[in-house]
Amino acid sequence: MDELTSEFLRHVRPLGGRLQAVARKYCARREDAADLVQETLLRAWRAFSPVEGPTHPRAWLFSIMRNIVIDWHRSTGRQVLLVPVAQEELTEIAATSRDEPFAPLCGMSEEQFREFLDRAVVRAFDALDAPFREVVILSVAGDLSYREIADVLDCPVGTVMSRMARARGALRERLADFARSPLHRKEARQ
């Protein structure tokens, strides 16, 4: 294996699992997610320069992936599950109101709470708006820091911080709504 190839693999191979996890959240179909990972790696390989080398390989790879998803959404028939919103199209999101308490989730036993989360967390997450879901996916499935997410989204770190706070707060609100809903009470009784 030549030096260029081994240098490239040294950068990207440890991130393969994370790329796969995030791709599965961008794409509705498993085959599309596999194609997305492949296309990301191909573009990364073509752009890879041993002279310049990526300063932040993780942010670099996820930026490439995100741009492919935007291209796919605009020009192909691929079913994109999460459409990234370009920075210029976003109206800035205010951080969680600091005077509001967290949406209440107590009042259940530990076991009831675990069962409730098991049923509700994905539903609550899927109900979040795309910009919120995206920062959480990049953080949780991509294991990126706020700084790296800011590089991927091409926005200031402060924006990531406020969007993340809003996303986490909104997730709690949705979980609380779900805990109060008649549907949950019915499921809990069954």
Next chain:
Amino acid sequence: MNCRELREYLFAFLDSELDAALSIEVQRHLEQCPECAREAEIERAIRRQLSQALHECSEEGTQSADSQLDEVLARITSNDKPKLKRALLPNRWVAVLSAAAVIGFAVIIGVLWRGEAGHRPNQFVDLLIADFEHFQEKGQPLQIASSDPIEVSNWVADQTAFQVTLPALTDTHGKLLGARKCTIDGKPAALAAYDLHGSLASLVIMPGANPDIDNMERVEHQGHAHWVDRCKGHTVVACKRGALVYAAVSKLPEDRLLALMTNSER
């Protein structure tokens, strides 16, 4: 810090994105306020469940996913070589001068390295220093902020199953700031942070004897074997204790780090 401020910082705290000072304030508030501690527990439970759900839907880490990935990488790298950008291709003279500059630079670096430690630093030392610098650059995020070595040792044991004994410092030596989990060379480890009179020191604890340690300079200190290396303005001091390796990193001289390590042997 009051409850309202805690709500402002809790999410970033749990994401390890706060600096050391704020992390300590958040941790202190959580220790004193059962209501906020409960909120933090709920938030941790939500995170655990969400993380599990987001990873369940992928094949990450499975053998088939890994082999698919290796196949893709092999295909891409064997058939589609990247071309050096034209702008990066130098003319003959620029190439000659660049090569001379690179050789000269390498010689200078080599001399500096030899001057520091007498040999080129090994990968283990490089990793420890990179981790220390990363920790500093990220604002020294801690997952537990406490100056109590027993409390922090217990936390590390809970999080990693390492039975550790962290140095108990007196005020004249410095102060334990707290700890966080980390990885060294892809393996789980723990990092404890110390403020040694204004200078930061990290103490990384990891399982298994690392063969690279034996390439470091061996010194005896108060009847115990230690391994020392110096690189890029940093000092690394390591010792083996049972099944664990302890490695301290700082910009301080080795005697200060040896003193730190010795404190944990009492």
